[in-house]
Amino acid sequence: MANRLIVFSPKFLLLCRRFFLRPLHSAVPSDLSAIITTTTTSSSSSSSSSAVADSSILDLDDVKGLFSSVSTSKLVRSAVNLHAAGIEPMVDVGLWVMNSRLMNTGMLRGLMLGATKHTFYEQFCAGHDPEGAGRTAVKLWESGLRGMLVYALEHATGNGSCDRNLDGFLRTVESAKSLPTSSVSFVIVKITAICPLGLLQRVSDLLRWEYNNQSFRLPWKLNTLPIFSNSSPFYHTPRKPDPLTPEEESDLYLGHQRLLELCQKCLEANVPLAIDAEDTSIQPAIDYFTYSAALMHNKDDNPIIFGTIQAYLKDAKERLLLATKAAERLGVPVGFKLVRGAYLSSERQLASSLGVESPIHNTVDQTHACFNDCASFMLDKVANGSGAVVLATHNIESGKKAAVKARDLGIGNGNQRLQFAQLYGMADALSFGLRNAGFQVSKYMPFGPVELVMPYLLRRAEENRGLLSTTTLDRQLLRKELKRRLKAAVL
C-alpha cells in the first residue's frame, strides 16, 4: 500500500536522486547478481551443488515482494543508516572514540551518544524498555516475522546488579506474555548479566581442570551435558585452580537460582528462553548453566531452554555432537541457536598474546563449512523429532542450503522446531525471503537505553566494516526497491 500512496516533495526527490545515483563505493559492483555471487563464492568451498542450483527456494530478486510490508520512510532510513555503517573511516573513528578515555568527557560523551542514538541505535535496537520492544515486535509480527526480545544486559559485577538485571529479564517475559501469541519466538539472556563475570571465569577454570583430571571433584556440580571435546581450548587454565570459596559457592547458587527463576517464568508464559554464547574464557560456565537448566526444564517434545553454538570455534561440531548424543541417551530434547560467532578479534588477540593456537577456524571458509555442517546435523534432528534449531545467520548461502535441506527432509513450514533468525536492522531481505518461502523467521531485537546497548552496537560496528560485510547486499536491495518505488510514484 505504501508504494501507491506516497507523495514526494520535489526536495525529497532531489535528495533521493543524489542518494541513488552516487555509487556507495566505487569498488562495489552495481549489478545485484554480482553481489549475490560475491557473497556466495566466499563460502564456495562449503557449497553443495544442490543448494546453489536450487535458488528458487529463496527469491531475493523480487524486491517488491520482499519489502512489500515495509514503509518507504523505513526503507530510506535503513538505507541511510546502513550506508553510514559501511563507511569504514567513519566507523573506525567512532570505534576509537567510543573505546577511548575521551568518552569520560561529559560533552563529547553526550555528543557521541546523541549521534549513535540517531544512527546505529535507531537501526539496530528495538526500543528503550520491554514495553517499547514489545510494540516493535508486534509491528514485525504484522509483517510475518517474529521477535526475539533481547534486554541488552551483560557483564554484571555483583549480586546487586545481577538481581536488578534479573528483574529486567522477568519484565521482558511479562511483556512477551501480553503480546499476541507467536509474535515473540524467544526471550534471550546473557549469563554474564545474572552471574558475576569473575565467578564465571573461576567456574570455567574448574570445569576445564576437572575435564583433564578425572580424579578432581567439584562438589557443587549439577547434572549437565558434555561441555568440552578433546579439541576444546584449555589454555585459559594453565595451572590447578583453587576450589571455590564458600562465598563463591553461595554466589554460584544464587546465579543458578536466578536462571531457574527465569526459566520458570518462561515456562509459565510458554516462551522459550535462548542463552547467548559469549567468549571462550567463560563459555564453559555458560554451557554448564545452560545444560543444567535444560536438563531440568526441557521435557516432552519441545525444548524450552536453548543453548548457542558458535561455528567459528574449531571444537564446535564435536561439542554439538557430544551434547546432543548425551541428551538423546537421557531422553531430553535439546535446542540450539547456531551462530558463526561475534568475538573474533578478542579471541584471536588473547590467543596470540598467550602464544597459543587460536580457537577460531584458520579460514573463514572453514567457519562457513562448520556452520553448514552443524546446521545439516541439527536439521536431521529436527526431522526425526529429537531436537530444535534456530539458524541465526545473515549468510545467504547458508540460508539457502538449510532451506533446501529442510524442504528435502519434509520439515513442514509450520514446524516450530526449525527457525531462522537475523539481527534487527540487518539482512531484512534474507528474513523476508525466508518468510516468503514459508519458514518461521525471527529478528533478534536488542533493547535498552543507548548507553546499555553500546557493547552490542560496538560488536555490530566491527562486523559491518568493509565492503564485503553482510550489509552490502542489504544496501543494494534496499536501493533497488527504493528506485522501483520512486519510478512507480513518478510515472
Ligand SMILES: Cc1cc2nc3c(=O)[nH]c(=O)nc-3n(C[C@H](O)[C@H](O)[C@H](O)COP(=O)(O)OP(=O)(O)OC[C@H]3O[C@@H](n4cnc5c(N)ncnc54)[C@H](O)[C@@H]3O)c2cc1C
Ligand atoms: C539471531 C542471532 C543471534 C546471535 N547470537 C549470537 C550469540 O549468542 N553469540 C555470538 O557470538 N554471536 C551471536 N550472533 C552474531 C553472529 O555470531 C555473527 O557475528 C553474525 O551473525 C555474522 O555471522 P553470519 O552467520 O551472519 O555470517 P556472515 O554474514 O557470512 O559473516 C561471517 C563473518 O564471520 C567472520 N569470520 C568467521 N570466522 C572467520 C574466520 N575463521 N576467519 C575470518 N573471518 C571469520 C568474517 O568476518 C565474516 O564476515 C548472533 C547473530 C544472530 C543473527
